[in-house]
Amino acid sequence: MAASLLDQLMSSLRCLPGVGAKSAQRMAYHLLERDREGGRRLAAVMAKAMQQIGHCQRCRTLSEQELCQICSSKKRDSHLICVVETPSELAVIENSIDYRGHYFVLGGRLSPIDGIGPRELGLDLLAVRLEEGEIEEVILATNATVEGEVTARYIHDMADARGIKTTRIAQGVPMGGELEYIDGATLAHAFAGRSNF
Amino acid sequence: MAASLLDQLMSSLRCLPGVGAKSAQRMAYHLLERDREGGRRLAAVMAKAMQQIGHCQRCRTLSEQELCQICSSKKRDSHLICVVETPSELAVIENSIDYRGHYFVLGGRLSPIDGIGPRELGLDLLAVRLEEGEIEEVILATNATVEGEVTARYIHDMADARGIKTTRIAQGVPMGGELEYIDGATLAHAFAGRSNF
Known part of the structure; x- marks a missing residue:
């Protein structure tokens, strides 16, 4: 027997990062029971995005046009x-x-x-x-x-x-980082890159 | 200026339960950079599911047919x-x-x-x-x-x-539940519903 559309939806949702079997099930039921309009819109935008978003010819970031807005x-x-x-x-x-x-x-x-x-x-x-x-x-x-x-x-x-x-770009201790919890390599960089105070 | 397709994709993804701005961003980039095929398939299955999955005429569960498999x-x-x-x-x-x-x-x-x-x-x-x-x-x-x-x-x-x-269906202490952490109402049900050992 072919997988039902509901099973197909659950398994397809798992291509999203961080989505396992349980979350996929929850998402599928949520869309079908409570937000079909959102699901329809998401499906349309996703299909269009996969089709139309390419890469900027100049800087290679994601872009709908040949040149991105920044370029x-x-x-x-x-x-x-x-x-x-x-x-x-x-x-x-x-x-x-x-x-x-x-x-x-x-x-x-x-x-x-x-x-x-x-x-x-x-x-x-x-x-x-x-x-x-x-x-x-x-x-x-x-x-x-x-x-x-x-x-x-x-x-x-x-x-x-x-x-x-x-x-x-500088390497060192991140904002709010406590020395106690920082790895040795980062600390070594922070010491080597020290500047006048 | 109209929102870019990428922004539209990120905001549409937020209709999924448990997906906030950060996850939506991560999902959008993941699909566009690493899994366009998965994104295309998900979009197609989602559109079809929103369209074709209705409710069973007899038991009202989700079903593609008039009568679900169980009915x-x-x-x-x-x-x-x-x-x-x-x-x-x-x-x-x-x-x-x-x-x-x-x-x-x-x-x-x-x-x-x-x-x-x-x-x-x-x-x-x-x-x-x-x-x-x-x-x-x-x-x-x-x-x-x-x-x-x-x-x-x-x-x-x-x-x-x-x-x-x-x-x-019976109410009581769930499997593996420790009495110390169980709320009073559940405990009251568990005592009231006690059976011979």
Whole structure:
């Protein structure tokens, strides 16, 4: 017997991150019993989003247009480019600090063992932008993981070869972080990166 | 400016129970960056489910057909009917215990203050089934809340007037429940309902 539509809905909902069998069941019943209109709207928007949202041709973030809003804006500082791993990290920066430069989204980090090399991260595209001559500083905002550091180092070398300055976002103790609970590697970075008070 | 498709997707995802702004963002990025195929499939199944899943004409649970699988099965005991509040409670009973009778799904509980009376719960439909003469026992499995109790009492009276036996599922200490942490009302029920050991 084919799975019922209700079972199909529950199993499809599990493609969402953090949704297991119990949550999927709860979601399916909630939509069917109490919010069919919301379910219909969500289904329509989701289908449209999967279809129409592509990547910006210039910075590779998610975008409905060929150029994202940031890349097509005339108000941004074109001398500054911030390199991040994912579109969601771009959104975090954009929503929390007053950064006015441009971005470049790698879509991952160098990881030869997973077959992710410079080409997969669009570094040829980044090279073209560095060649254009407008960029004066590359801010490396890849994650503070081993692969993130390797990726930052690789991009630093790319920029350095073209005489462009690179900076790396600071590592140290996070706001509200208590020394007692902070790992040794972070603490080592915090000490090494200490500045005058 | 109209909200971008990405923003629309995030806000639509919040119609799911337990999904706030942060989870919705995480889900949207996850689907777009890593599982477009899953997102497409989910959108299609969801649209179809909202459209095609209705209610069983006989027991009012969710069903794609006029009669649900349980109501149309010849193997179920037609002398026994279990009254529950929601389709998900029916699913819980069906999946956890070996109950072979039929069901009736109220879709809520009597709550005059919210405008939910006997008609809204389909009790006219239940009355028809009680009149048919096949049912010998009505198992009242509404929730152990004030409204659930009132609803159970109301249905008991309906069945009693037709000379049909009603039973109420037992209340007491749940499996693994430690007395220290159990509320007084549950404990009172557990003592009142004690049986020979």
